[in-house]
Amino acid sequence: MLVSTPRLNLRPIRLSDKESLFAYRSDAEANKYQGAVPKSINDAGQFIKNTARTPNIAGTWFQLAIIEKESQEMIGDLGINFHKENYFRVSLGYTVAKQKQGKGFATEALRHVIDHVFREMGKNEILVHIDPENRASIRVAEKLGFTDTQNEIVTEMHGQSFTDRIYCLTKSDWLSV
Template sequence: MEFKTERLLIRPFNDDDLQDVFHIYSNDTTCKYLLNDKWTHENKQKEFQRKLENNVLTKENSLSLAVVSGTKVIGDLAVWYTEMKDTVEIGYTFSQEASGKGFATEAVSSLVNKLFSEFKVHRIQANLDARNKASQRLCERIGMRKEAHFMQDYWSKGEWTDSIVYGMLSSDLN
């Protein structure tokens, strides 16, 4: 899957993206609310290899997409099917430098539209750390609704954290 938005190219990752992606995932602030720890020089090749391999969305395989501005990868979009029929979950991570410029909103809303129109999914959801206010605002900007707030339901990086579930149906786009 490859597509363009007004300012961005969204495409599968390629070998040349390693340094840009490492820059994103080696940042403490960026990784604070992610499930995984920040990347290190020792594990970056292994972590990046997963993104290269996840280049087609199937029921068995998640999809990882690079968000490119100019020639630089500024973000990462992920999509995977859940166990529920025709339901996908999305995830996204953007570099600190891309923050506040509308790139995440542009990329994620375009992805959501593609998932509904081309993949004919019934429902899209996002599960996030409740402390991640920027991610909550992004979900709301693209038309997702907050559906659940779970109290201390997830053990992450040495502490119990709350999680929030956002969701949307294709009818929410109208």
């Protein structure tokens, strides 16, 4: 799965990306709403190893590296969770380096991945789980047409509990815009 946008290339994440991933994901303050904040480069490598090598396998996360075309630097990552219980539903998660936030990179990457998921992969529904305090991520989701389902999900990760709101975008809503 390769996606190209005006300013970005998105490609499957590689183990050789672990230093880049660690550089922006290890900043606990910038990633305070993330469940996966690596404490070492080895943690970043393990995170990459635990992602699927092939997209569209039920019950897996497939991770894309977000590469800025101008600098050729990895500035973030975007994960697609292929739901086990519903083949036609995926969840997305995204992280952009602190110094690149607020420049529209997340919106640009998501817009193209959403289009690919609906048009090429035949999915009908995309969910994002967002911490209610993460106003920037909520703005990105709403700008792309996601709506707040008013439902919450509690996730346990690394001994911590996270309560997120679930936002939803359907294929029919996306294609009608």
